[in-house]
Amino acid sequence: MKKYAMPILMLAVFETVAVTLWLTKHDIFYLFNFSYIGCSIALGMFLFIRKNRYARRVVQLLVGLYMLVYLGLISRENMQIEGFWYYLFKGAFVAATIHYAVAKIVGPLLFGRGWCGYACWTAMVLDFLPFKTPAGPRKKLGWIRYVTFALSLIFVAALFLAGVGEEPLERIMFWAFIIGNALYYIAGIVLAFVFRDNRAFCKYICPVTVFLKPMSYFALMRVKCDKSKCVSCGKCRRVCPMDVDVTDNSRKRENGTECILCMECVRNCPKNAL
Numbered sequence: 001m002k003k004y005a006m007p008i009l010m011l012a013v014f015e016t017v018a019v020t021l022w023l024t025k026h027d028i029f030y031l032f033n034f035s036y037i038g039c040s041i042a043l044g045m046f047l048f049i050r051k052n053r054y055a056r057r058v059v060q061l062l063v064g065l066y067m068l069v070y071l072g073l074i075s076r077e078n079m080q081i082e083g084f085w086y087y088l089f090k091g092a093f094v095a096a097t098i099h100y101a102v103a104k105i106v107g108p109l110l111f112g113r114g115w116c117g118y119a120c121w122t123a124m125v126l127d128f129l130p131f132k133t134p135a136g137p138r139k140k141l142g143w144i145r146y147v148t149f150a151l152s153l154i155f156v157a158a159l160f161l162a163g164v165g166e167e168p169l170e171r172i173m174f175w176a177f178i179i180g181n182a183l184y185y186i187a188g189i190v191l192a193f194v195f196r197d198n199r200a201f202c203k204y205i206c207p208v209t210v211f212l213k214p215m216s217y218f219a220l221m222r223v224k225c226d227k228s229k230c231v232s233c234g235k236c237r238r239v240c241p242m243d244v245d246v247t248d249n250s251r252k253r254e255n256g257t258e259c260i261l262c263m264e265c266v267r268n269c270p271k272n273a274l
C-alpha cells in the first residue's frame with residue numbers, strides 16, 4: 001500500500017479543497033468539480049505506479065475534456081486566459097478564476113507545470129500528433145508568448161473600457177472561447193508540422209506560460225538526477241519533449257521551467273538515475 005501513498009494524498013488534498021469550498025460557498029458544484037479532478041489525477045498516478053504507459057494520457061483526456069466540454073461549452077465559462085481576465089475584472093470567483101489560481105499561478109509552486117503535462121485541453125490534442133520529441137534545436141521565438149499574453153489582456157480590457165453591457169459581454173466571451181480554442185488548435189497543429197515538434201505551440205506561443213514559467217521555477221516537485229548512477233548517455237535529453245537538461249539538478253537547469261513532468265526521461269533512463 002505504501003507505494004500508493006502519493007495518489008491517496010493527492011486525492012485527500014483535492015477532497016479537502018472540494019469539501020471546504022462546497023461548505024463555505026454553499027455550492028455543490030465545488031464538491032463535484034474538485035472530486036472529479038482529484039479522482040482523475042489519483043487514477044493517473046495509480047496507473048503510473050502500475051507502469052501503465054497510458055497513465056498520463058488518461059488523466060489528460062479525463063481532465064482536459066471535462067474542462068473543455070463541460071465547463072467551457074456546456075457551462076459556458078471562458079476557461080482561456082481571456083476568461084481569467086474577464087472574471088478577474090468582474091471580481092467573480094468562478095471556475096475560470098479558481099482554475100487559474102490553482103493550476104497556473106499558485107499550484108505550480110508545488111507541482112510545476114503538471115497542468116501542461118496532465119490536464120491542458122490544447123496539449124491533449126497536440127500530443128496525438130506524430131512529433132513526440134522535437135526534431136531540431138529550440139528556436140528563439142519564446143518572445144511571441146508575451147505578445148499573445150498582452151493581446152489577451154488588451155482584448156478584454158478594451159471590452160470593459162468600451163462599456164459593453166453584461167449580456168453581450170457574456171456572449172462575446174463565450175464566442176471568444178470557441179474561436180480562441182479553434183485558433184490555438186490550428187496554430188498548434190501547423191507549428192507542430194512546421195517545426196516537427198508537437199509542443200512547439202507550448203514553447204513559443206502559449207500566453208499562459210507567462211504565469212507558468214516563473215512560478216514553476218520554484219516548484220517543489222521536480223525530476224532529479226542521481227549523479228552516482230548517471231552514465232551521461234544523453235537519452236533523457238533525447239526523449240524530452242521540452243528540451244530540459246534534467247541531469248542538472250540546479251534550478252537554473254536549461255529549460256528547467258519547461259518541464260511538464262511527463263516522466264518520459266524517467267521511463268527511458270537505462271540506469272534508473274532519475
Ligand code: SF4
Nearest residue numbers: 116120122123202206
Ligand atoms: S504551454 Fe499552454 S498550451 Fe501548452 S500545455 Fe501548457 S497551458 Fe497548454
Ligand code: SF4
Nearest residue numbers: 230231233234236269
Ligand atoms: S538517461 Fe539516465 S543515465 Fe542517461 S544521461 Fe540521463 S540520467 Fe544519465
Ligand code: SF4
Nearest residue numbers: 240259260262263265
Ligand atoms: S522528459 Fe523529463 S525533463 Fe522532459 S518534460 Fe518530461 S519529465 Fe520533464
